[in-house]
Amino acid sequence: MPENSTKKRKKYPGCVKNFSDYFSEYSGNSSIHGIKYIGEKKRTIIEKLWWSVAILASLYLCIFTIIKTYQKWQSSPVIVSFARSPTPVWNIPFPAVTICSETKTKQSIFNYTDVYNRYEHGKNISTEENAMLERISLVCDSHLHLSGNDTIDYETIDFLAKVAPPFDEIFYECKWMNQIRNCSQLFTPTLSEDGICFTFNMLDREELYTNTVFLNGEYLHHETKSTNWTLEDGYPPNVGKDAYPMRAISAGQGAGLSVLLRLYEKDLDYVCRGPVQGFKVLLHHPAEVPRVSQQYFRAPLNQESIVAIKPDMMTTSDGLKDYHPHRRQCYFEHERQLRFYQVYTQKNCEVECLTNYTLDYCGCVSYHMPHDENTKLCSSGKTLCVYQASVSLLMDDINNKFTTDAQERNSTGHQECDCLQACTSLTYNSENSQAEFAWYKVFEATKANFQGLTGANLTSVTLFFKEMQFITSERNELYGPTDFLANCGGLLGLFMGFSFLSVIEIVYFLSLRLACNLKKYGRHYWSGSPELLEDDSYVHNA
Known part of the structure; x- marks a missing residue:
């Protein structure tokens, strides 16, 4: 045969043949379990079908389990656990203490019982008495007097x-840190649903309210500024024991607050506030407004009340800052700005929401609610409307929680409160005990002077931290991106023998290796299979 003769050319392989050869090469080198049995040319159709079904079943179970893991990550990304170490009580402020008397009027100034009974029995009362009856009814039980004007003035x-x-008549003696102090230096008059109350260790109104709020008078104004204290960051490290809000340096009665309260028998009114006389006491956060009608404990007359305080603090790890507030179920301080309050807390948010709803519902707000100077204040004629507004808001919020349809949820005509908990929150629980306070027996036994105490009823209230330290709760990631990726990798490895390098391997065979083979051998030899390359029948003679 002549040397310059060419070898007989064979027909070029088609696309299907090339793809089959290329897949056989991939399956022979793949790290994914079972793939090599499908690509082996010597395997029968039955064997390949059996392995195809097995791989598809494993892939289905793997994807199903990964979807469940993803749903769990989306629905429950946060876990609440205990902090690694306890927190000493001097790292947090002593609670703000609001005290409200159940006696709303001195009988010598205005006898509410007498005027109310004459009004109810159709007897004549003067115009002045009727005006005072309407005013005092704002702080008495809400069902007593519902008639009158719609709005009031300051x-x-x-x-x-x-x-x-x-x-000066209510506060007989005050002790802080086991030292007698001037009560007027510790307590500040404030407005609440129960009228004029007095609060200890609360932020000044310039630090509590925004410039939008108009507050007539000197209520909640004590000019003592906080020492750069915030709920999230706590006290600065260079602040000593004289920090404000004040903090206890220890647990026990000697490091707490004691007050001796006084009411005179002649001033007690059993119509305005009912059969229980004495005082209401509320423990709350120094940056929260007191809601005495919602939560309080009683300090009855001629009783000694001992209150052991147990703080409950919740913090949130920095790892949750990138989560949406509704996923972690809390707001960081910079994420939610209220209109009336400088500090976001859940209770402040609820008060602001109720104020806005009451204004829309009744056209006015209660005298104790935050408001601007142009907002109208509700009188006794709107007492029933104000009560219905609070009930209606509560029912709307409950309905919204159980309604999935957005259109129906917005049909109430008001914006949802969306008052999530603050990511750093602090509440104060208490353990109370009471005993008879026979103070007059002591005076009689010691033959002490009863000056200023004739006809008086005394009540003693002592508050202190129960323990030196307490356990803080902390929100942490239950499933972070790293945990989710690790779970997915574990499931893929369990069902498929799949790893990150398996992905690199697939990408390599679909891109780099394919491109190199096409460049080196041409489009008819894209597989680069050794069997094809060794077969020179496919090679053109130059």
């Missing part, structure tokens, strides 16, 4: 303070 608030037992 003189009504001054009147409530004028007829109430004065501060």
Whole structure:
């Protein structure tokens, strides 16, 4: 045969043949379990079908389990656990203590019982008495007097303070850190649903309220500024024991607050506030407004109340800052700005939401609610409307929680409160005990002077931290991106023998190796299979 003769050319392999050869090469080198049995040319159709079904079943179970893991990550990304170490009580402020007297009027100034009975029995009362009856009814039980004007002026608030037992008459003696202190330096008058109350260790109104709020008078104004304290960051490290809000340096009675309260028998009114006389006491956060009607404990007359305080603090790890607030179920301080309050807490948010709803519902707000100067204040004629507004808001929020349809959820006509918990929150629980306070027996036994105590009823309230340390709760990631990826990798490895390098391997065979083979051998030899390359029948003679 002549040397320059060419070998007989064979027909070029088609696309299907090339793909089959290329897949056989991939399956022979793949790290994924079972793939090599499908690509082996010597395997029968039955064997390949059996392995195909097995691989598809494993892939289905793997994908199903990964979807379940993803759903769990989306629905429950946060876990609440205990902190690694306890927190000493001096790292947190002593609770703000709000005390409200059940006696709203001094009988010598205005006898509410007498005027109310004459009004109810159709007897004549003067115009002045009727005006005072309407005003005092704002702080009495809400069902007593529902008639009158719709709005009031700021003189009504001054009147409530004028007829109430004065501060010096209510507070007989105060002790802080086992030292007798001037009560007026510890307690500040404030407004609440129960009228004029007095609060200890609360932020000044310039630090609590925004410039939007108009507050007539000197209520909640004590000019003591906080020492750069915030709920999230706590006290600065260079602040000593004289920090504000004040903090206890230890647990026990000697490091707490003791007050001796006084009411005179002649001023007690059993119509305005009912059969239980004495005081309401509320423990709350220094940056929260007191909601005495929602949560309180009683300090009855001639009783000694001992209150052991147990703080409950919740913090949130920095790893959750990138999560949406509704996924972690809390707001960081910079994420939610209220209109009326500088500090976001859940209770402040609820008060602001109720205020806005009441204004839309009744056209006015209660005298104790935050408001601007142009907002109207509700009088006794709107008492029932204010009560219905609070009930309606509560029912709307409950309905929204159980309604999935967005259109129906927005049909109430008001914006949802969306008052999630603050990511750093602090509440104060208490363990109370009471005993008879026979103070007059002591005076009689010691033949002490009863000056200023004739006809008086005394109540003693002592508050202190129960333990030196407490356990803080902390929100942490239950499933972070790394945990989710690790779970997916474990499932893929369990069902498929799949790893990250398996992905690299697939990408390599679909891109780099394919491109190199096409460049080197041409489009008819894209597989680069050794069997094809060794077969020179496919090679053109130059």
